[in-house]
Amino acid sequence: MQETGSISIHTENIFPIIKKFLYSDHEIFLRELVSNAVDATQKLKSLAQLGEYQGDLGELKVRVTVDKEARKITISDHGLGMTAEEIKKYINQIAFSGATEFVEQYKEKDANAKDQIIGQFGLGFYSAFMVAKEVEIWSKSYKNDTLTAHWICDGSTQFTLDEPTGEHAKAERGTDVVLHVAEDSDEFLEEARLRTILTKYCKFLPIPIEFEGEVINQTTPIWTKQPSELTDEDYKKFYQELYPMSMDEPLFWIHLNVDYPFNLTGILYFPKVKDELQFSRNKIQLYSRQVFITDEVKDVVPEFLMLLHGVIDSPDIPLNVSRSFLQADAAVRKINTYITKKVADKLSSLFKQDRAGYEEKWSDIGMFVKYGMLSDEKFYEKAKDFVLLKNVDGKLFTINEYTEHIQANQQDKNGNTVILYTNDAEHQHSFVAAAQERGYDVLNFDHILDPHFVGQLEQKLEKTSFKRVDADTVSKLIEKDDAAESVLTEEDTKKLEETFTTAIANPAMHVKVAALSPQDALVVITQNEFMRRMKDMQRTGGGGGMQMFGAFPESYDVTVNANHPLVAKVLADGGDKLAKQAFDLALLSQGLLKGEALTAFVKRSTELL
Numbered sequence: 338m339q340e341t342g343s344i345s346i347h348t349e350n351i352f353p354i355i356k357k358f359l360y361s362d363h364e365i366f367l368r369e370l371v372s373n374a375v376d377a378t379q380k381l382k383s384l385a386q387l388g389e390y391q392g393d394l395g396e397l398k399v400r401v402t403v404d405k406e407a408r409k410i411t412i413s414d415h416g417l418g419m420t421a422e423e424i425k426k427y428i429n430q431i432a433f434s435g436a437t438e439f440v441e442q443y444k445e446k447d448a449n450a451k452d453q454i455i456g457q458f459g460l461g462f463y464s465a466f467m468v469a470k471e472v473e474i475w476s477k478s479y480k481n482d483t484l485t486a487h488w489i490c491d492g493s494t495q496f497t498l499d500e501p502t503g504e505h506a507k508a509e510r511g512t513d514v515v516l517h518v519a520e521d522s523d524e525f526l527e528e529a530r531l532r533t534i535l536t537k538y539c540k541f542l543p544i545p546i547e548f549e550g551e552v553i554n555q556t557t558p559i560w561t562k563q564p565s566e567l568t569d570e571d572y573k574k575f576y577q578e579l580y581p582m583s584m585d586e587p588l589f590w591i592h593l594n595v596d597y598p599f600n601l602t603g604i605l606y607f608p609k610v611k612d613e614l615q616f617s618r619n620k621i622q623l624y625s626r627q628v629f630i631t632d633e634v635k636d637v638v639p640e641f642l643m644l645l646h647g648v649i650d651s652p653d654i655p656l657n658v659s660r661s662f663l664q665a666d667a668a669v670r671k672i673n674t675y676i677t678k679k680v681a682d683k684l685s686s687l688f689k690q691d692r693a694g695y696e697e698k699w700s701d702i703g704m705f706v707k708y709g710m711l712s713d714e715k716f717y718e719k720a721k722d723f724v725l726l727k728n729v730d731g732k733l734f735t736i737n738e739y740t741e742h743i744q745a746n747q748q749d750k751n752g753n754t755v756i757l758y759t760n761d762a763e764h765q766h767s768f769v770a771a772a773q774e775r776g777y778d779v780l781n782f783d784h785i786l787d788p789h790f791v792g793q794l795e796q797k798l799e800k801t802s803f804k805r806v807d808a809d810t811v812s813k814l815i816e817k818d819d820a821a822e823s824v825l826t827e828e829d830t831k832k833l834e835e836t837f838t839t840a841i842a843n844p845a846m847h848v849k850v851a852a853l854s855p856q857d858a859l860v861v862i863t864q865n866e867f868m869r870r871m872k873d874m875q876r877t878g879g880g881g882g883m884q885m886f887g888a889f890p891e892s893y894d895v896t897v898n899a900n901h902p903l904v905a906k907v908l909a910d911g912g913d914k915l916a917k918q919a920f921d922l923a924l925l926s927q928g929l930l931k932g933e934a935l936t937a938f939v940k941r942s943t944e945l946l
């Protein structure tokens with residue numbers, strides 16, 4: 338048997354679901370109803386432009402009022418209104434949108450209609466029942482000779498509709514939606530609460546919204562204008578309006594404006610960020626046709642750009658967003674890619690057009706750039722030409738400039754370039770100084786992201802490795818052919834190693850004797866680059882397989898310089914005291930000598946004097 342048919346829905350069952358679960362936040366009822374009122378007004382303006390309405394437009398405001406005593410909230414507009422027939426069609430049929438129908442009907446005549454009308458699902462109106470036990474509509478259509486339509490519904494599937502005349506007739510064109518607020522929604526009868534909601538969602542709606550006698554919105558926010566109409570001051574002023582609490586001016590901004598393959602406008606500001614990873618999320622505000630949706634932009638804006646501030650407005654982002662929806666939405670993915678590209682292009686042009694200005698801002702934008710490179714391959718490809726590396730003298734280089742800069746001096750015997758860095762120039766001063774004495778350059782990688790960044794650069798750059806200055810003795814940092822020869826016999830080498838091992842008496846310190854230059858220190862304490870990096874990564878949340886390295890105890894290499902003039906003394910009788918002293922001095926120079934060991938060292942030094 339084969340049969341086709343249509344699936345039926347029982348309204349009694351589906352209705353509560355729409356009311357309660359469609360929107361997670363009850364406060365958005367106001368956004369929905371004000372949006373409808375704005376739509377009704379925009380539609381009337383369109384009709385007037387097309388000559389289909391020739392009457393007087395009057396003052397096109399949307400008014401919101403609250404009467405706490407009578408437990409009523411009223412949303413009134415002076416828009417196109419509805420006849421009783423239209424209420425039956427648009428309101429009584431859930432999920433039939435008059436907005437969509439209007440756009441369809443007029444899209445040929447009025448190309449802008451699509452961009453101006455907010456509604457699209459035919460569901461928004463019913464969000465009123467999230468806070469109201471009864472909703473009334475009083476409406477009068479713009480069409481000549483129509484009666485007032487009066488609709489009442491208590492949130493069940495029953496409604497009444499009549500066309501009152503005489504004193505009950507509505508005098509003016511437009512619609513009043515009256516909510517009789519339910520007992521459990523008292524909060525929405527508070528003026529302050531309503532004002533907060535209105536300012537949150539309706540601050541930039543294109544039609545004036547009056548609440549308790551005061552217009553609460555700006556109808557043409559600057560992102561809807563052309564960049565050529567705007568001055569730097571306009572952008573800064575708008576920033577201040579968006580973030581009244583912010584003390585700092587933004588560093589620079591990007592005015593977004595696309596209409597193909599999706600629609601998006603907005604302004605993204607680069608704020609001043611201090612060195613630490615201060616993730617001030619929830620800063621970018623997401624709008625759809627000037628209606629605020631959310632400041633949870635996680636899925637629309639790439640993670641690394643969450644530190645940016647500003648607004649994004651896209652009608653392609655549905656109003657009733659839910660997270661899972663956003664993630665899956667193809668338009669949202671495209672927006673994400675577009676924003677990344679725009680930001681990269683902006684940084685690139687700043688870098689090219691004003692290198693000095695760019696360098697000045699580097700301490701603020703460096704983190705965005707590095708984070709972006711780490712989290713987005715496409716961004717890496719663009720940013721590799723404008724990411725800057727800073728050396729210990731404060732000079733900034735691009736990657737290419739830097740490799741050029743150290744080319745002559747910092748190649749090892751296998752032709753690999755070795756980039757030296759410190760993560761704490763003060764702490765590792767003796768190593769930095771030793772490297773500089775050799776004519777090496779040392780980079781400053783002291784940001785929390787830098788261990789990851791170093792890892793990334795090492796993978797990307799060919800024949801290049803990174804070594805922290807304290808990873809080895811200076812002569813071994815970059816291995817050259819001119820290795821010094823040891824002046825010690827094998828027996829003395831062994832004895833020297835034993836003397837030090839006994840004097841140090843710490844299993845975490847691995848003593849080895851090496852032939853360094855006589856000018857180098859007698860003892861150098863280093864930490865293996867690989868192990869240390871793994872530990873660093875683990876500390877900053879490298880996660881996964883990195884965990885195991887954290888469990889290893891700290892371990893250091895203690896290199897004793899076989900060619901140092903003092904070696905003879907250590908090898909002589911009683912040399913262990915000298916060995917201990919030399920080891921402590923090495924610890925001291927790295928800030929590793931503390932507590933009891935430090936006291937003992939001071940005491941021993943005094944005795945020696």
Ligand SMILES: Nc1ncnc2c1ncn2[C@@H]1O[C@H](COP(=O)(O)OP(=O)(O)OP(=O)(O)O)[C@@H](O)[C@H]1O
Nearest residue numbers: 373377427434435436456457458459460461462512
């Ligand atoms: N104040 C109003 N004036 C005139 N018509 C209105 C008004 N409010 C609602 N309508 C009509 O009722 C229809 C349904 O409204 P509803 O809010 O449920 O859906 P929508 O606005 O079309 O879409 P969305 O679910 O995206 O908000 C609207 O499309 C419109 O035709």
